[in-house]
Amino acid sequence: MPTVGGRVGGRAAEWAATEEQQLPTYEAAIERVGIGEGTRVLEVGCGSGVFLRAAADRGARVTGLDASAALLELARARAPGADLRLGDLQFLPFEGDAFDVVAGFNSFFFASDMVAALREAGRVAVPGGTVVIQVWGRHGTCDLDVIKPVVRPFFPGYDPNAPPPPDLAEPGALEGLAGAAGLAPRDTFDLAWAFAYEDDGALTRSLLAAGGVGDAAGEREPEVRAALLDVLTPFRTAEGGYRLENTWHFLVATA
Numbered sequence: 396m397p398t399v400g401g402r403v404g405g406r407a408a409e410w411a412a413t414e415e416q417q418l419p420t421y422e423a424a425i426e427r428v429g430i431g432e433g434t435r436v437l438e439v440g441c442g443s444g445v446f447l448r449a450a451a452d453r454g455a456r457v458t459g460l461d462a463s464a465a466l467l468e469l470a471r472a473r474a475p476g477a478d479l480r481l482g483d484l485q486f487l488p489f490e491g492d493a494f495d496v497v498a499g500f501n502s503f504f505f506a507s508d509m510v511a512a513l514r515e516a517g518r519v520a521v522p523g524g525t526v527v528i529q530v531w532g533r534h535g536t537c538d539l540d541v542i543k544p545v546v547r548p549f550f551p552g553y554d555p556n557a558p559p560p561p562d563l564a565e566p567g568a569l570e571g572l573a574g575a576a577g578l579a580p581r582d583t584f585d586l587a588w589a590f591a592y593e594d595d596g597a598l599t600r601s602l603l604a605a606g607g608v609g610d611a612a613g614e615r616e617p618e619v620r621a622a623l624l625d626v627l628t629p630f631r632t633a634e635g636g637y638r639l640e641n642t643w644h645f646l647v648a649t650a
């Protein structure tokens with residue numbers, strides 16, 4: 396069922412405030428798979444609709460699904476023509492063979508069973524259609540990695556003794572999951588860009604909203620905020636803001 400990513404809840408606007416910074420990711424996917432006039436596109440985990448808007452601006456017919464009603468409200472304003480659904484990306488409320496492209500940006504890994512979620516993506520794509528899977532870049536290539544030990548204890552079901560999550564950007568990792576889901580890997584690439592925050596407030600508002608961490612922290616929120624600022628000190632700019640270089644990993648597969 397909906398996981399951490401669906402818990403943005405009351406802080407949706409704070410989370411979405413920096414979402415447009417992800418545009419390089421969306422533009423890269425649009426170019427790479429040739430989304431254009433009339434392409435039927437589904438984004439699973441569509442959040443506040445930045446990708447949907449970019450695809451619609453190219454003439455695509457866009458549909459989005461997300462676990463957060465609050466984010467869908469923002470998506471409705473950003474991409475007014477989109478068909479938007481509340482739901483879990485592992486259980487898609489669509490007929491088979493309905494989309495030319497199904498895309499998930501930092502979302503497929505929220506599924507309780509990622510292979511099942513990818514199989515669903517393949518089911519709703521036309522035969523020969525495209526599934527775009529984007530995840531974090533390899534460990535050590537994302538400045539944001541340093542926040543994980545700070546925020547993870549506030550994720551639902553957190554187990555301090557669990558092994559660290561697998562590096563999905565390792566060569567072959569996504570290919571294996573896609574193959575197990577019946578998809579045929581056809582293209583892989585990486586993209587690097589930087590998140591920029593103008594000051595401590597902008598940084599912590601965004602990071603505490605992501606995954607519902609601030610709400611889950613409750614009265615410990617000031618402590619979590621201080622810990623975030625501490626681990627991110629190396630990324631402070633001379634102007635008092637922050638610049639976080641991240642690499643993102645993509646697999647394009649055929650349904």
Ligand SMILES: C[S@@+](CC[C@H](N)C(=O)[O-])C[C@H]1O[C@@H](n2cnc3c(N)ncnc32)[C@H](O)[C@@H]1O
Nearest residue numbers: 400440441442443444445446462483484501505
């Ligand atoms: C990185 S965001 C995608 C942002 C989006 N592309 C945009 O333009 O704003 C990932 C999204 O996945 C959603 N999500 C997380 N778990 C989910 C689930 N199980 N089912 C559906 N959506 C989920 C979150 O609510 C979040 O909006």
